[in-house]
Amino acid sequence: MVVVIGAGVHKATHTLVAVDEVGKVLGQGVFPARREGHLRALGWARRAFKDRELVWALEDCRHLTGLLERDLLGAGQRVVRVSPKLMGTARRAGRERGKSDPIDATAVARAAQAHPDLPVARHDEASRELKLLVDRREDLVTERTRMINRLRWHLHELDPDLAPSAGSLDRAVVVTGLRERLLTLSGLVAQIAVEVLDDIGVRNAQVRDLDRRIAAAVEQAAPVLLEVPGCGPLTAAKIVGETAGIERFRSEAAYAMFTRTAPIPVWSGQTAGRVRLNRAGNRQLNCALHRIAITQVRLGGPARDYYDKKRAAGKTSTEAYRSLRRHLARTIYNTLNHNGQAAAAAPLPAAA
Structure with a gap:
């Protein structure tokens, strides 16, 4: 007997x-979005359904569910x-009218029942x-780009x-060099x-520091990805994090579907x-794979041969x-699933 808690x-x-x-x-309940509230929710579920297996279904919005997910996993619960x-x-598809928190929670639970192959959350x-390091770096790069655009307008006004x-x-x-030239100007x-x-x-120094930290973390977490042609530390970190x-x-x-690379068949008439x-x-992930693909085609080899073959076929x-x-x-x-035992250096399978 399984109880799904949305x-x-x-x-x-x-x-x-x-x-x-x-x-x-x-049953249903409302609990504070704090660690003590999560413990109360876990106690409520265990008391109410002590003879049944519990499955926790969380809507995939990580900023809101991250702490709840980690607390449940730490307590040994199954989370999807x-x-x-x-x-x-x-x-x-439900019979309830309108939109409310209980209706949303019920929909999450029923969606988890209807799709038993949903991704299972786990500690990693x-x-x-x-992911945190890469997201931080991307935020800094975005801020630096905005500053550079503003600086160029000031420089255009000066000279x-x-x-x-x-x-x-x-x-x-x-x-x-640019700073020394600007110091000679007044106004x-x-x-x-x-x-x-x-x-x-300052942003440049922060980005360079993050680059070093990301490269060191990738070397420890997934060095086999760096053996894939066209996959540098930043791309490897993006793949591991996502x-x-x-x-x-x-x-x-299933992984191809998750990365947006699995095509959807069209079945209609002819x-x-x-x-x-x-x-x-x-x-x-799709963007990271595209960067690898562009690099491999530029470098040549089996990926370039496969690309040329598709182009010759009219693609x-x-x-x-x-x-x-x-x-x-x-x-x-x-490469990731076999812990480096797969042929990471081969960009394409033998059939391709």
Whole structure:
């Protein structure tokens, strides 16, 4: 006898609804979104359903459910992640009218029942730390880009010839030289430009420090990914962080679906055999695979041969890259799943 407990999560409170095997509501409760509230919720579930197996279904919004997920996993509970799309479908299929926290929690629980192959949450500190580091670096790079754009407007107002070449303001020698030239100028605009340039220098130092930390963490967590041609430390860190444990995927096809590289068949009339672009899944992973694909095609080798073969068969460049990303998803899955025993250096399987 399994009881699925769905959670409607918010910053202040979590609404929990328990349903049985047929989706009937057995009980519900509202608990603070704090560690003590999570312990109270766990005690409530154990007392109310002490003779049944508990499965906790959490909507996949990590910033709201991260602490609850870690507390439940620390208590030895089984936790699955339900995508918001599945929850919305289950809510629209329900008989309850309107939208409320109990309705959302019930929809999450019923969606977990209807899809028994949902990703299972698990403790993986290495992938979590890499994701935090990569996200922090991306935030800093975004802030630096905004500062660089603002600086270029100030430089254009002072003297268009002061503007450095594109993509050069991440180098210390360029920042230092530009700062010395700006100090020779007078006026408020020049003063503000120097302050913005100093902020850019601070961001550069922070990004370089994060690059070193990420490279060291990848060397420890997934060194086999660095053996894949075109996969550098930042791309490897993105893959490990977004995958969050390759063991939670039952097959390489499931992982391909998660990475948005598995095409969707089109079955309508005379269109059998055609496929449609898959727009579901993790866009970050898809982007990481695309970077690897572009690099491998540029470097040559089996990936370039496969790309040229697709182009010769009448595929567009975009379609050829989609096919290559699908093969790369298989390579990454085998590389991570076999702990380095797979042939990580081969960008494509033998059949390709």
